[in-house]
Amino acid sequence: MTAARRELVGFATAGLLAYVTDLALFTWLRGPAGLDPLTAKTLAFAAGCTVAYLGNAHGTYRHAQHRGVRPYAVFVAVNLAGALVQLLCIAVSHYGLGLTSQYADTVSGAGIGMALATILRFWGTRTWVFPAEGRVGSWTG
Template identity: 35%
Template sequence: MSERGALRTRLQLLAREIAKFGAVGAIGFVVNAIVFNLCMHVAHLAVVRSGVIATAVAIATNYVGNRYWTYRDTDSGRRSRELMLFLLFSGIGLVIENGVLALSHYGFGYTSTVADNVAKNVVGLGLGTVFRFWSYRTWVFRALPAREAVQTAESFLGDAPQPYARNNSGS
């Protein structure tokens, strides 16, 4: 395969990964926004506390979506390590997301519902999402090593019947 063809294939795979990550993230965004507003307006919790609770619920939703759909073909042999790293990087994303909210609400004095939602669910979530995408694909949902992937594929091929094998018996 030419370098240009290889680059095109890599870009197509990256675009597919970003689309899946985005779809999972969109579901997480809806969960996050609903829980955030319920905590603030129904449970009457403080704004940052509401943000942290909402982000934690969205993190759980996103783990399931990313593990079993976006990155389902990656190495899952060390699931406890994967989950630990996912929670670590999600926690950093939570701090980014809710840090923007705290800065906007308490630092700059933008305390309206619209301002809180924009700070948390647009600016903070946007920054947190870029960080999460990079960290998840780099550290958490790692691709299978090439040798393992080839051996796995060969094991499937070795067990498969050969429907088009030639019969050398003369018939």
């Protein structure tokens, strides 16, 4: 398997685990727990972000230099930018378009918002958190 493919598969795997964590927690917080959509999404994001960092640091980019607090702090910043994309999608849908059902909140935040945020997160993670010069067998693209 090429380095590019390994990176994409690893990032997707870590992301899928984070997505499942985020979606399950958001659904529970928005439904049975009865939280408002933005609070539920914020809490679900925090859990998903941690799962994603651990998956990438110990899996996808395990050969990269990522010692200390800085890589995690930058990862959180990149993921906060992604979370803002997701929150914006929920806010536009829920408050702007009046689509206030749990289903609409889930589609806008965990569907459309997550897809757009994933593109931003991949680019930010490989550019700023685990840059090419710190990786073994990386691809540049």
